[in-house]
Amino acid sequence: KVMELNYWGSTLCERASFDAAKQEWTVQVIRNGKPMTLRPRHLVLATGMSSVPNMPKFPGMEKFKGDQHHSSAHPGPDRYAGKKCVVIGSNNSAHDICAALWEVGADVTMVQRSSTHVAKSATLMELDLGPNYSEDAVARGIDVNTADLIVAAEPYRLKHLGGIEMVKKMKARDADFYARLANAGFMHDFGDDESGLGMKYLRRGSGYYIDVGASDLIADGRVKLKSGVSFERIQANSVVLTDGSVLPADVIVYATGYGSMNGWAARLISQEVADRVGKCWGLGSATTKDPGP
DSSP states (O other): OBTTBOOOOSEEEEEEEEETTTTEEEEEEEETTEEEEEOOSOOOOOOOSSOSBOOOOOTTGGGOOSEEEEGGGOOOSGGGTTOEEEEEOOSHHHHHHHHHHHHTTOEEEEEEOSOBEEEEHHHIIIIIITTTSSHHHHHTTOOHHHHHHHHHHSOGGGHHHHHHHHHHHHHHHTHHHHHHHHHTTOOBOSOTTSOOHHHHHHHTSOSEEEESSHHHHHHTTSSEEEESOOEEEEETTEEEETTSOEEEOSEEEEOOOBOOTHHHHHHHTOHHHHHHHOOOOOOOOOSTTOOOO
16 A cells, blocks of 8 residues: 555556446556446546657658657667757757667757747746745744635735746846757747746646756757747658758657647547547636636
């Protein structure tokens, strides 16, 4: 047991179905290599925010002679030392993978299709978390339990207001940083209403990068950048972009994100059940990619 719960490791859930007459589930699993059937009354899909990977389809993918995979299947950088790597995407996974590939000596190009919000980790720690979660906060009498209560007590409808004020401070604090990114051609935004990373996360769960160093690589040109374009087609040893340029490639990483959490419901149970569950996440803010009510 873990935390007083029955825990099964080395277990894969393959599919599930619900018997309305018996009011029970039939869940097919593989445990330690052996098939098993479970018949619980309740089934909880605790499959996390990042659901089924979004794997795009581009003409010519089947002709590519190198290695291509979604970021969720990325094996790490070591085998790609000295290779020409193209990473499509510009959020957290794309940045981290680009930085790791550059560190082992790969020739890396990021292809950025749309704008991304970047926030420096140190800035977030000071301006966002610092007032409640820091040694200074403790000195002011705010322990972790009090901090949790303060954060939880703020209505979601009002959270964007605090985000807007924080973004104003971020712009002033990191003005040189954002200027360097702009000069490199990186497409950047602070959210539809300039409320920053926290609201992008709550509304859509995508569209941002918490910078721990990769942005400097892009700003300095050590990681190459092609922005405002996408893949037009893939050739045996290269990628043709929508602006007509060609990128030689030994490796293509699709850092193209994930679908809604109900994607696992579709895969494990049925599309009908997934449609009944509906899109998960979002606040109903009417901002970009917010699926909420």
